[in-house]
Amino acid sequence: xxxIAPILKSLSRQAPTKVTAQHTTAAALRALxxxxxxxxxxxxxxxxxxxxxxxxxxxxxxxxxxxxxxxxIEALLEAGAKGGDSKPARYQFFKALTNPKKIVxxxxxxxxxxxxxxxxxSHVAKRAREExxxxxxxxQVDVRDVPQLNKVFEGIADExxxxxxxxxxxxxxxxxxxxxxxxxDADRMMxxxxxxxxxxxxxxxxxxxxxKQPGSxxxxxxxSATIANKGMIAPVYxxxxxxxxxxxRNLASEWGQYGIRVNTLSPGYILTQMLRNLFNDYPERxxxxxxENMLNRISNPEEYRGAAIFLLSDASSFMTGSDLRIDGGxxxx
Numbered sequence: 205x206x207x208i209a210p211i212l213k214s215l216s217r218q219a220p221t222k223v224t225a226q227h228t229t230a231a232a233l234r235a236l237x238x239x240x241x242x243x244x245x246x247x248x249x250x251x252x253x254x255x256x257x258x259x260x261x262x263x264x265x266x267x268x269x270x271x272x273x274x275x276x277i278e279a280l281l282e283a284g285a286k287g288g289d290s291k292p293a294r295y296q297f298f299k300a301l302t303n304p305k306k307i308v309x310x311x312x313x314x315x316x317x318x319x320x321x322x323x324x325x326s327h328v329a330k331r332a333r334e335e336x337x338x339x340x341x342x343x344q345v346d347v348r349d350v351p352q353l354n355k356v357f358e359g360i361a362d363e364x365x366x367x368x369x370x371x372x373x374x375x376x377x378x379x380x381x382x383x384x385x386x387x388x389d390a391d392r393m394m395x396x397x398x399x400x401x402x403x404x405x406x407x408x409x410x411x412x413x414x415x416k417q418p419g420s421x422x423x424x425x426x427x428s429a430t431i432a433n434k435g436m437i438a439p440v441y442x443x444x445x446x447x448x449x450x451x452x453r454n455l456a457s458e459w460g461q462y463g464i465r466v467n468t469l470s471p472g473y474i475l476t477q478m479l480r481n482l483f484n485d486y487p488e489r490x491x492x493x494x495x496e497n498m499l500n501r502i503s504n505p506e507e508y509r510g511a512a513i514f515l516l517s518d519a520s521s522f523m524t525g526s527d528l529r530i531d532g533g534x535x536x537x
Contacts, residue, residue: 258284267374268310347400397444418463456525472531498533
């Protein structure tokens with residue numbers, strides 16, 4: 205016991221503070237997911253487990269012009285472009301120009317993804333084209349415009365001859381006290397967050413069934429589907445995400461017979477531009493919200509890259525009707 209005590213005492217003196225741990229985690233994530241020549245070269249050399257590969261897949265991401273949707277697009281492109289391919293970089297660049305093996309289509313309501321100054325869509329599209337042997341195409345579609353939504357999905361399926369996956373990430377929030385919410389605002393929220401998500405999944409499933417193509421659909425729900433967030437006024441947003449979570453289970457039960465898997469992903473608070481704008485309006489939340497989860501920090505969009513690959517790839521081939529919650533333990537208190 206006398207030999208162990210000094211060691212424990214030494215370790216306790218060396219334990220990092222919470223602030224240090226948070227800063228270390230954030231810095232590590234930035235380094236891991238920052239585009240650089242060294243990192244880009246590593247993408248071409250690392251070998252993925254085959255069941256995580258998205259090579260030759262065609263995927264659509266709604267809400268893909270920015271934020272979480274765009275981060276997941278880049279992850280999908282990386283997972284499908286060069287994983288496990290040991291050919292020289294020069295050949296890989298040629299292949300990127302002549303024979304794309306990974307196709308991602310982004311849909312969003314913005315006239316152009318560059319309408320949002322915070323969006324890095326053009327950068328991701330350039331990486332797809334020049335480095336990753338892939339293609340990224342943008343379509344302006346409002347998920348409430350069902351005829352146009354179906355037209356876009358049908359066009360993608362006809363052009364590529366397949367449709368392997370969907371991430372339905374389009375959604376909005378409006379903070380208004382329940383006593384002040386209008387029926388029109390509530391209908392607008394539900395029409396985008398729930399009905400729009402439903403119609404997007406329906407459009408994808410119709411093409412998968414038409415092509416007799418098994419596929420995977422990931423609906424973006426939220427930890428807010430199961431909790432009332434402290435300090436956030438969300439009498440419609442939270443129910444809309446609860447509806448998405450239930451939608452995923454019901455679609456899974458109907459479409460499993462066609463080989464279509466449907467799951468939901470429920471993130472915690474994510475440090476997107478939308479959240480930064482919210483912190484400008486409510487600065488106290490920037491301090492309070494990290495304390496509400498077990499890791500004492502807000503998540504970064506890059507921390508959901510692996511979840512997107514897992515849910516859309518064969519790595520989750522026996523998973524359907526499930527919810528993957530990634531919230532730093534927020535809802536587990």
